[in-house]
Amino acid sequence: MxxxxxxxxxxxxxxxxxxxxxxxxxxxxxxxxxxxxxxxxxxxxxxxxxxxxxxxxxxxxxxxxxxxxxxxxxxxxxxxxxxxxxxxxxxxxxxxxxxxxxxxxxxxxxxxxxxxxxxxFEWTMECAGSREKYTRIIKAGKRKNIKNRYSFLINRYDEEKRIYSLxxxxxxxxxxxxxxxxxxxxxxxxxxxxxxxxxPQSKKGDRAAVRKEFFIGDDEKVLLFSGRLVSAKGIDILFSAFEKVLQQNSKARLVLVGSLNFHAEKLLASYPHAVSRITVTGFLSKEILQKWYTMADIGVIPSCYEQCSYTGIEMMMNGIPIVTTDGYGLSDMFKSGENASVVKLNGCKCPKNTAEDLADAIVSLLDSEELCEYLGKKAYEAYKNRYQxxxxxxxxxxxxxxx
Missing domain, CATH: 3.40.50.2000 (Glycogen Phosphorylase B;)
Incomplete structure (x- = not known):
């Protein structure tokens, strides 16, 4: 054995x-x-x-x-x-x-x-998840200007090659x-x-009962984000998008499951009007997090990069309609119109445009129960067919x- x-x-x-x-x-x-x-x-x-x-x-x-x-x-x-x-x-x-x-x-x-x-990969932070940018840097690594500017990435590339050879x-x-x-x-x-x-498949609770337990009104629309509250996970883009969502649907509530940090605190202070509709839960146990999945109307994954997101799998497993980016790794998991609403990230080059597109995608789901039901069903099928x-x-x- x-x-x-x-x-x-x-x-x-x-x-x-x-x-x-x-x-x-x-x-x-x-x-x-x-x-x-x-x-x-x-x-x-x-x-x-x-x-x-x-x-x-x-x-x-x-x-x-x-x-x-x-x-x-x-x-x-x-x-x-x-x-x-x-x-x-x-x-x-x-x-x-x-x-x-x-x-x-x-x-x-x-x-x-x-x-x-x-x-x-450590390069994903430096390159905002752009595999194309990273490839260009490594292939041009012998050029003096590139070698000096991106010495950390080139050295780390050599380190990773050694790991793989061992x-x-x-x-x-x-x-x-x-x-x-x-x-x-x-x-x-x-x-x-x-x-x-x-x-493994989680047990989904009674939605109405759980919402009552957490004082979430029947008319509120819960947008759920779960993960580290950092730029790499797209929270800067998400905050900007959420403010635009509120202009069209004041009943939306953004729930951030993650521990508050200095960057997130600064972001919250930058949106004094939207903050009344934002809930930061801190780090949660598996049992409490599952209750938020039960309550969620829409799951949001605005990351620049992932490998194989457990948050994404959990949202699919709970049949939640998902809005995500086409960031590194996420494009493997989600196909626009098939099992999620996917927004183009463009390597985080135009965060303003990405935020607007993210807001539009969220509003489209909030305005259509039929679309939510369809994408939620397809998300669950993706879990059943690949991520069990x-x-x-x-x-x-x-x-x-x-x-």
Missing amino acids: KKVYILDESISSKRNGIGTYTRQLVRILKPVAEVCVVSFNSESKELAVVYRDGIRQIMFPPFPTGNYTSNGDIISVAFKIYIGDDSDNLIIASHSPCSDFLAMVRKYLPLSKIIFVIHD SDKIVCLCHESFCLLRDLYGVDEKKLSLISNGL LKYMRMGYVNLINEL
């Missing part, structure tokens, strides 16, 4: 998609492999091995630097003691940059296989990443696996059998 070791950065993964990913991965691999979660920067005060729900966990206390990937020499020695080297070992890593760390794992555990999962398999969560690794990074297709994220947990399970079972 294969022995799978899932590397997890405990502090950050509690509040982001990697934590959700890890929980689902444990769930689908537990019946077919020996699964162990290796938690770095855990709450443990010393290196410890514990068992929770039948799953072995190796817990590392925080390193002085707070960055486990820069402590590969220490970790690899611990791996040799607590994991041991075996051709049936599969080590799943996903935090980057980590080439030195993976090189150390290779040195101490040469028989073990490494699977690297791409949850994000990995036995690379999992891409969306087709765009698969193509990028093949075409720009020169990774052999045989080394790549395209496996979308998946989630069984498809993710199938992908990873095939992957570990290959190795």
Whole structure:
């Protein structure tokens, strides 16, 4: 039987998609492999091995630097003691940059296989999710002016190539990443696996009862956003669009599920009239978030880039009509008129135009129950046909059998 070791950065993964990913991965691999979660920067005060729900966990206390990937020499020695080297070992890593760390794992555990999962690229922030812009920069990287201006991106490109060369398999969560690794990074297709994220079906509550519980009026239209309240997730565009929506529908309410930060606070202060119709919930438990999905009239995903959005999957799973951009990764998940209303982002070059288009798309849905019903139904079908947990399970079972 294969022995799978899932590397997890405990502090950050509690509040982001990697934590959700890890929980689902444990769930689908537990019946077919020996699964162990290796938690770095855990709450443990010393290196410890514990068992929770039948799953072995190796817990590392925080390193002085707070960055486990820069402590590969220490970790690899611990791996040799607590994991041991075996051709049936599969080590799943996903935090980057980590080439030195993976090189150390290779040195101490040469028989073990490494699977690297791409949850994000650092270039997406610099290039606002534009794969075309990033490709142009890398291809022109030898030119002095480009090399000086984009030295960080070029150095990170070299770092990522090294990560991929050290990995036995690379999992891409969306087709765009698969193509990028093949075409720009020169990774052999045989080394790549395209496996979308998946989630089990959630139980939807009684909409009227939940709305009453949360003091949401029957005539209010809830626009739901869930995620980090940062520019990369499109909240600047969303705020501008929402003010325009209110000019045509004063019953709309924008609900932001995410923790407030300085940038979001500044944005709220910039819209003194619209703020009366904006609710910021802070970080929510899974159970409370599900209630907001039950209440939502429209889901909004204005991001510049994603890989395979769990928020998007959750909205589809709940049959919510979705307005989104065609940002990196999102264009894989959503097709305009088929399972969502999709607004062109144009690499965030014209945020004003994008905000206007986003507002128009939202208003069109608010004005048409028929369109909402159609897109909600199609969104749910997309979940059933592609993003159920069984498809993710199938992908990873095939992957570990290959190795």
